[in-house]
Amino acid sequence: MKYLIFTVIIFLGIFSQGCEEDANRQWVTIDPIQCMGNSWEQDWLENNNGDFELYSTLTNSQKLQIFEQYYKNLGIEVYKLEQTFPYTATCTACTCPRGDRIHCYINENDIDQVLSLGFKIQ
Secondary structure (H helix, E strand, O other): OHHHHHHHHHHHHHHHHHHHHHOOEEEEEEOOEOOOOOHHHHHHHHHOOOOHHHHHHOOHHHHHHHHHHHHHHOOOOEEEEEEEOOOOOOOOOOOOEOOOEEEEEEEHHHHHHHHHOOOEEO
């Protein structure tokens, strides 16, 4: 019986700590543009000799890792990362959205910084 009570207390402590941390986080989104015009893509190209061909061979998962690492290097921790495809059509201009939307779960302390970088609060 003591073991059960101890287990319940430990579980509740861990669970309440997780809820407390989530209270300080917020979902934000960004709609990437075409033509490798996004800051994380430009940074990757700069650090990989402008190798567009190599970037085009990366998987979607690898490209999301590049995104996440870029923002981590800026001091923004991405706790959760999701990608959706809300657009049914896009234009082909380089300033147009490419069709996906990236959702990031970040610390509320980073909200002002990411808003200045083009993100929107979800």
